Amino acid sequence: MQLHNLTIRAASEMLASKKISSVELTQATLQRAHEVDSKIQAYVTIADDVALEQAKQADERIAKGENITPLTGIPFSMKDAISTRGVRTTCSSKxxxxxxxxxxxxxxxxxxxAGAVLIGKTNMDEFGMGSSCENSGLFNTRNPWDLDRVPGGSSGGAAASMSAGLCNFAIGEDTGGSVRMPAGFCNVTGIKPTYGRVSRYGLIALASSFDSIGPMTRDAYDCATVLQYIAGHDPKDSTSYKIQVTNYHENINKPVKGMKLGIPKEYFVAGMEVGVESSIQEAIRTYEKLGMEVHEVSLxxxxxxxxxxxxxxxxxxSSNLARxxxxxxxLSVSKDAKDxxxxxxxxxxxGFGDExxxxxxxxxxxxxxxxxxxxxxxxxxxxxxxxQDFENAFNSVDVLLAPTCPTTAFKLGEKTSDPLExxxxxxxxxxxxxxxxxxxALPCGFSNNMPVGMQLIGKHLDEQTLFQVGHAYQQVTDWHKQNPGNR
Amino acid sequence: MTQTIDTKTVKHVAALARLGITDEEAEKFSGQFSAIIEYFNMLNEVDTDNVPPASDIANAENILREDDVQPSMNREEFFKNAPKTERGYVKVPTVLGDE
Incomplete structure (x- = not known):
């Protein structure tokens, strides 16, 4: 039995039926992290003591049958930009x-x-600034699909922790693709929720009007589960929506027949890797077979x-990092400081790296x-x-579909010399x-044996539709079930 | 509107941002900044004469609350991460003028 590739749903069922305890699941995850992560380097900190304590508490909740959620006893990793009391939080910066x-x-x-179990904190580009994790001030993380390649960024450690089976879900953060792009590179499902849907309190800020915390999971169903428990209004973040959180599973099994899928033509231009484009076209055909109306739209x-x-x-x-x-x-460097x-x-x-x-x-x-x-x-x-482009597009379609990146994961060092590239x-x-x-973001195929990602983009606060359309795709495809160990 | 960002400008901006910088670094950043800013100048193609700047994303409402006293972190806890403290304050060298 492979515990490390379980979905949240499967792990939760095993915990509920007492086939395994959270302490056992957590110990297995920690052991694997200590064995495997020297090659991947997804984790900056592995929090053994915290994890085992939280697992023990989860087992007590399960034993008493009190206050159990779908996340109770489930091991997860957290991007190192999100504050954890008593557990080092580096933002991968010196x-x-x-x-x-x-x-x-x-x-x-x-x-x-909710009873989830924190395994550790994951590597990232320093303060979220990068697309490959190579801007981490601490060390590089490697793509579990090919150790010579990057995991993407900035939530590269989070994505790698998922595809290497070092947790059952990961919390990432997306300022300009930092959940979706590495999810695509590592064959993981991940969401950037609507800005303001998840509280930013305690997130070390990169760009405050963009920053969006979001889960990375093995499928769209799990992604909905995690978002359900982290979304919502927070008096400590005045930009968080007061509107009640939708039940993200409510429509997840409804057929997508008759719904309208928009393909933004500006995303299909020269420069896209052939295998990426063919995977995306195949995904569009899958949606046609599911009965969705496909329309070309313009952004x-x-x-x-x-x-x-x-x-x-x-x-x-520039303003946020003044602190x-x-x-x-x-860090404080005060050698011979006059003032x-x-x-x-x-x-x-x-203390700061070049980027x-x-x-x-x-x-x-x-x-x-x-x-x-x-x-x-x-x-x-x-x-x-x-x-306005998005508002206009959503007047005629329900969701948009586009790739997450023009290429699959590139090699370490390939783009480090030119920041613009x-x-x-x-x-x-x-x-x-x-x-x-x-x-x-959802896995949608492979190009030269590396994963290809696509993204579904939705209206403000309409995550429910994204999960429905994503789940429908994952019911008829198995790209999301591929991992470096079984492919 | 192409402009190069020379090392003097780089050093000026570094000073504004309170970043120490060496001559060598200023040289390297100068070339990179010029390329990046030149790429960004493509925004000049867009006619924005009657377009208002975006000021919020979606949540355009004032958030008000009662000014209630709430418990906050105690001083000892707060200073755990401070490099230097003295008599309940964070200690730094001279801020204004000579001692």
Whole structure:
């Protein structure tokens, strides 16, 4: 029996029927993590003590039959950008290498309340800045499908922890594709929920108007389960929606016949890997067979999504990362410091990696006198047009389908010398974040033995439809069941 | 509107962002920034004369609450991560002028 590739649903049934205890499941997961993760390096921290304590508590809940949720006793990994009280939270940055939060993120609290078991914290591009995990200030994570290739980013450790079977679900975070793009590279299902659906309290901020915490799972059904328990209003995050959370499983088994699937023509342009394009076309045919109406739609401002996204991200990140100044927490370099500014300059010079420095400086540039109108304000105006593109498209279709990346996972080192080339790998996933709409990534095939991902994009707060349409696909395909051990 | 971002500008921006920077780094970033900004200049193709800037994503309402006193982290706990403290304060070198 292979415990490490169980869905949440299957593991939960085994726990409920007492075929296994949470402590046993957790011990097996920890043991595997200690054995396998030296090759993958998905985890920054493996939290053995916390995991075993939470597993023990879960078993007590199950024994008493009290307060049991579908997540009770289930091992999960958490992106290292999300605060966990007492467990080191680094954002994969030297500047936070020894930082241990004194409080939990709201998501951490919600998962603990549901009885889930935290196995550890996963590697990422430093502060979420990157598309391959190679910008981690700590170490590289490798793609479990091919150790010479990247897992994607920035939630690369999260995606790798799933496909290597080092947890039963993972919590990632998507600022401009950081859940969906690595999910595609590692053959994992993952959602970027509507902006504001999941509280950002305790998430170490990258770009506050884009950041969206979302689960990565083995299928759309599990993804709905996890989102159900982390979504909702939080008085500590004034941008979180007050609207009640939908029951994400309510429509999940309903047929998709007659629903309208939009194919944005701007996403199908030269430069896409042949095997990626054919996998996406095959997925479209699958939906036709399921009775969906397929329509070509236009999102005319798509090509501007990348500069809009990056300019606004630079500006927001530049402001957000001002807090890392070496005085109150984190790394502090004060060698011969004459005044407090010396501490700022030295700490930030030594503590931040090159990509973080680039983005902070470009953000300061885009916000500085003389350039604000040309860059920041201009990008906010084009953002309005991007958002209108989606609104117009959703007047005629229910969901959109597009690839998550023009290629499959690239090799380590392939794109590290040219930052702009790395940015371009995000071209299909960035538009949703300035618009705030949700996107569900699903495995949809293989190209040269590497996984291909697609994403379904939906209306604001319509995650329910994404899960329904994603689940329908996974009922008739088995791409999501492939893993490096069984293929 | 093509412009290059020279090392002087890079150093100016680094100073604005309170980032220490070496001459070598300024040289490297200068070339990279010029390429990135040139790519971003494609936004100038878009006519935005009558387009309002986006100011929020979806949630356009004021969030108000009573100003109730709530428990917060105690001082000892708060200082656990502080590099230097003294008599209940975070300690830093001179902020303004000479000592």
């Amino acid at each position: 500047i936070l290498e020894n930082y241990v939060p004194q409080y939990n993120a709201t998501v951490t609290d919600k998962l603990a309340d 005319p401002h798509t090509k501007y999504a990348l500069p809009v996204y990056y300019l606004l991200l630079f500006a927001e990140a 890392f100044d070496g005085t109150r927490f984190g 407090v500014v010396d501490i700022y300059l030295q700490t930030r010079h030594e 973080v420095k680039r983005r902070i400086m470009l953000g300061a540039y885009a916000l500085s006198a003389g350039y604000y109108d040309a860059y920041y304000l201009k990008a906010q105006k084009v953002r309005t047009l991007l958002r 790395m940015y371009l790998s995000d071209i299909y996933v960035v538009a949703t974040n300035p618009a705030g709409v949700p996107g569900l």
